[in-house]
Amino acid sequence: MAEIDTHTLDATGATLTYDIRPGGSPMAPPLFLIGSPMDASGFGTLASHFTDRTVITYDPRGVARSVRTDGAAETTPEEHADDLRRVIEAVGAGPVDVFASSGGAVNALALVARHGDLVRTLVAHEPPTVPVLPDREAALAACADVRATYLREGMGPAMAKFIAISSRKGPFPANWADEPAPSPAAFGLPTEDDGSRDDALLGQNMRTCTGYVPDFEALRAAPTRVVVAVGAESEGELAHRAGVEVAAGLGTGPAVFPSNHGGFLGGEYGQQGAPTEFAKALREVLEG
Incomplete structure (x- = not known):
């Protein structure tokens, strides 16, 4: 297991905690693994499949080690996106690759819409953006x-x-x-x-995550390559259906990844996906 360097960062209304697992060639872009509200502890198994590059994880504001200081009752994807920007800029490694799951995928879409220059490739896995659904x-x-x-x-x-x-x-x-x-x-x-x-x-x-409306115009104009992924076993579920619609809004089709909404999990939170197969699919997309 790669050594983990932990850092804290002051943001508006919160103190953020993020981790860096150094690895691989300095020429390879770091890989930022993002969930929400899932914290960094959910990505241990997936990170272990990418020891050939630096891996970044973090705890979203209000979760685990990232303590809110503003007392706000709700947080918007735009606020989360600003936190992601701060972490990427603090790492200072140039454009990163991002794998983002669930609410993290919503926040990453907001990040790319605003700061696409910070992200080389985004793989947005099952973002539950309800406004794109017909129902x-x-x-x-x-x-x-x-x-x-x-x-x-x-x-x-x-x-x-x-x-x-x-x-x-x-x-x-x-x-x-x-x-x-x-x-x-x-x-x-x-x-x-x-x-x-x-x-x-x-x-x-x-409410804020599921109510987020993707800015498709900004996403299509961004320099970022955006790939929306859905689970092979979650067809028909809300986040899978939303992922299909987000991909359509970008003028693409979704990439189908192994397993389900938590397919990258390897026992975290008592859930077992297909992390080896999932990591292989993710690597193929990132290298594609």
């Missing part, structure tokens, strides 16, 4: 309901709804709210409210 109104309402449930009832009921929404196959009907709410116990989640309201997924990012 956007119902899907956005379902996502907003997750946050409302969190504020009203706590983590268990809200996370149960999030799991049901993210794993749902196919469009959301207009009467989705009439469906029975999923039970937290069915997912092994707590049924009692512990009173906390600091979950970055359910509170900070839920």
Whole structure:
């Protein structure tokens, strides 16, 4: 395992923590692995497949080691994009390659739209940008309901709804709210409210991430090569469907990667994807 150098960086409203795994030729662009709200710990397995280049990971604001200092209840993709810019500039290694997953892919799209000169290639894996979907109104309402449930009832009921929404196959009907709410116990989640309201997924990012509208004009004009990826096993799910639509908005088709939404995971968070095959597919795209 490569040595990890950890750094902190002051940003507007937060102190960011990022890690650098030095490796490979100094001529190869660094690879920045981005999630949201997933922090750097989710990329250990994937990073181990890229020891031939420097790998950067970080904790998004409000998550793990990156502490918020502004007390804000929500964070926009544009704010996350500014954090990403700060990290890339602090590393000072010129344009980087980026693999970004889920909410991280949304934030990376916002980064490229604003600062495309900092990114050579972006692989945006299943960005859950709901406004691109034909069923956007119902899907956005379902996502907003997750946050409302969190504020009203706590983590268990809200996370149960999030799991049901993210794993749902196919469009959301207009009467989705009439469906029975999923039970937290069915997912092994707590049924009692512990009173906390600091979950970055359910509170900070839920509405702003899913409500992000990609700036397709800016993305197409950027010097960055943008490749949207979707999972072979997640077809029909919200993030997969959104990825297909984002690719269409860029005038391309999506790259199909092995496994599912968490296909790069190798046991992190108790989830096992197909990280070896996933890393191979990612390398082929980055070298393509």
